Amino acid sequence: MVNAGEQPAGGEGRERAPTDAEGSSAERDGRSPERVRVRVDGHVAVVTLTRPDRHNALDLPMLGQLIAAARRLADEPGLRAVVLHGDGPSFCSGLDVAGVMAAGGLDGLLEGVRGEVPNWFQQAAHRWLELPVPVIAAVHGACFGGGLQIALAADIRIATPDARLSVMEIRWGLIPDMSITRTLPRLVAIDVARELTYTGRIVDGEEADRIGLVTRLAADPMAEALTLAGEIAQRSPHAVRAAKRLYEEGWIGERSATLALEAQLQLALVGSPNQLEAVVAGLAKRAPRFADPAP
Secondary structure: OOOEOOOOOOOOOEEEOOOOOOOOOOHHHOOOOOOEEEEEEOOEEEEEEOOHHHOOOEOHHHHHHHHHHHHHHHOOOOOOEEEEEEOOOOOEOOEOHHHHHHHHHHHHHHHOOOOOOOOHHHHHHHHHHHOOOOEEEEEOOEEEOHHHHHHHOOOEEEEOOOOEEEOOHHHHOOOOOOOHHHOHHHOOOHHHHHHHHHHOOOEEHHHHHHHOOOOEEOOOHHHHHHHHHHHHHOOOHHHHHHHHHHHHHHOOOOHHHHHHHHHHHHHHHOOOHHHHHHHHHHHHOOOOOOOOOOO
């Protein structure tokens, strides 16, 4: 089960809400309300959590639409980076327990935990790890429980100094279970992870930066994230994707396997059209013209 989040006090692009059978589509269709909006502008996608009146608390439609958005973007032609953020005063305040219980009861909640791995709740975070391009989370306001675990699944987190972050599940007698075992151990020491998890303590952005929960701080993390995404989009998309795969599969692994992965990925890049273009453009001191991978 996921966290029950504490509710805190009160250019041209293609834009649409993700839709699939797992819980999305616009409110005007008489079904689930829009909870996630995807906008693709050039090589960068912006994914926005759109429940600002509830600090983007996670209900079943939002979880389903997060999964649908990641699935859609995995096949988006020309995509090179993603920015993930929350509309309104917070990034995401965690699970809307009352809303989830009202929608499916305890049995419905447990059903999402059972079954395949990653399970349905885990997929809302894990699919951002699986996305072949870098994901940047712009964090402000509350980032609690399941919301924090979604942010941790991003490659990079940029937060405001006064953002509030917490592994909050212990307050509800639960453990964090939205792929946190694939994210938190890469960021903080085990004693830090234990202290945060055992207590459910809220840390501000400055402390989160010191202990490694976030990559860096900014007064306007959304603007910083968009700038960084634009910078990444100027690099060879094949090399960036290979680098993400290298760290995702090899960051913690057996020595011979990780070294073999480095060699495998490098051999595929050396002499490839984009690699040669990077060299030629660099020598000519001009902007490179890269081809995008096939979807």
